[in-house]
Amino acid sequence: MGDHVVTLNAGSSSVKFALFTVGAAVWPRLVAAGKVEGIGATPRFRVRVAGDEASETQLGLLDQKGAIAEILAWIERAYPDIAIGAIGHRVVHGGLRLTAPTVVDDPTLAALRELIPLAPLHQPYNIAGLEAARQAFPHVPQVACFDTAFHHGRAFVDEAYALPYSYYERGLRRFGFHGLSYEYIARRMREIDPIRAEGGAIVAHLGNGASLCAMKGGRSVATSMGFSTLDGLAMGTRCGQIDPGLLLYLLQSEGMSADELSRLLYDDSGLLGLSGLSSDMRALEASNAPRAGAAIDYFIHHIKMGIAALAATIGGFDALVFTAGIGERSARVRAGVVDGLDWLGLKLDNEANMRDAGKISDAMSRAPVFVTPTNEEAMIARHTIEAAGLERVVT
Structure with a gap:
């Protein structure tokens, strides 16, 4: 063995x-x-x-x-x-x-x-x-x-698109992604704050790929990504949520090919497309260029919108968690999001936020705000040990 x-x-x-x-x-x-x-x-x-x-x-x-x-x-x-x-x-x-x-x-x-x-x-x-x-x-x-497994089994209203039902039966659904990261965070939350982990939590996985997930009792209820990894938040080079009518316009009126459209949406959009400078949040934060600041503002704005929408799916939340590269290291993004959600009772501890502390909310915050590093590799290793029958790990 x-x-x-x-x-x-x-x-x-x-x-x-x-x-x-x-x-x-x-x-x-x-x-x-x-x-x-x-x-x-x-x-x-x-x-x-x-x-x-x-x-x-x-x-x-x-x-x-x-x-x-x-x-x-x-x-x-x-x-x-x-x-x-x-x-x-x-x-x-x-x-x-x-x-x-x-x-x-x-x-x-x-x-x-x-x-x-x-x-x-x-x-x-x-x-x-x-x-x-x-x-x-x-x-x-x-x-x-x-990456899709963690989101499997959500309610029809969270998985389906408003297309003819036959499309749902064929498997054209909101699958959701970043599941290994979300599963790791769900399990870590049971160690960090087991009481709140059993309630409602919203996790912001913010990196070159970015998404949000609303959980209840450590299980996925709703998530911002859908059929593909393009949906939801803007990302490093991916567009995020977009009106499908705009895509039809690009195909029909501007004569874009499917390959050209794919390249636009996956490779040339997001923070890179908005800023014209970089897909890297560190480079954008270091820049004084107006478009760099506008790209960061857009990113923060849509994270706030996404969190508010997901809160409705689980009836409010008991914890907000930031993770992944931007979520773990960008005090500016976290502050923009939390300060923009003060109407939900969230209060930031600015000093804790600036040093990337594990908990960045102050004592008056209605719900704690955590910064928790993700570890997809450890999650994969744990699953691999169990699936291969090497040794039963502690649950």
Whole structure:
């Protein structure tokens, strides 16, 4: 039986990994983590062993398969005495049938390929990572963990679109994403504030991809993303919520092709499109350009709108949680959101907010406001250990 698990998150230009020790603790212990980035251009391998400084190595031209081979070879060199018991993979889309972490076999891979049209910018690379790891470790269980799974089973009114009912029956629904992050936060909230975790909470996952989720008792009730990862909040380069009539206009009156429209919505919009400067919130906050400030204001404004709307779905909330890169590190964004929701009784502790404290609301706030780092890798590792039967972790 293996004593370690590896997690992999394969994207179009990078593959992230983490190595964890299997144990009886609630959360597996991190041994090392890193990524190969710049795939298809100038690949670099960055790795950090727990407690040490990060190191970086330049690599030759490679694809996702080659990146995973580099990662697994590094693990074998650095830790020759460990036994890898399973490899866990982040997979964006599980559709209607794959709603829990699953040990991957040939039929599962076939089912994942059928879902590529639902997540064309993510699913092919997730599958490539699975296939490469299966080839490198053919006798090691590969576990797929789905970003959509946490949102499965919500009410009809939260999953359906107001299209003919046959479209709902065909599976054209609001799936929701970032589920591994939300599940991790839901479980951490039980450790941080177990009483409020059983009530209503709204979590703001704010990063290059951004969304909101309303939870009740640690379960997803409603979320801002829908059929695709384009919906809801504006993101680094993605548009967020948009009138479908505008899309029809671009196709019919401006003669855009489907590929051109896809590139506009996924790659050229969001903070980058609004600012004309960058998709990186740090660069926008450091800039004095009016459009940079306008992009930040737009981002904050729509987060406030989203939180207010989601609060209605769970009858108010007992906690607000910020997470992911922007949520964990941007005091400006958090302050803009919380101060803009003072009518809901939220009060900010400005000093705590400026130092990215774990709790940034003051004593007079109607509900606490938390800043809680997410850890999708730890969530994948925990699921992988359980699904592969390596050792039962504490619940």
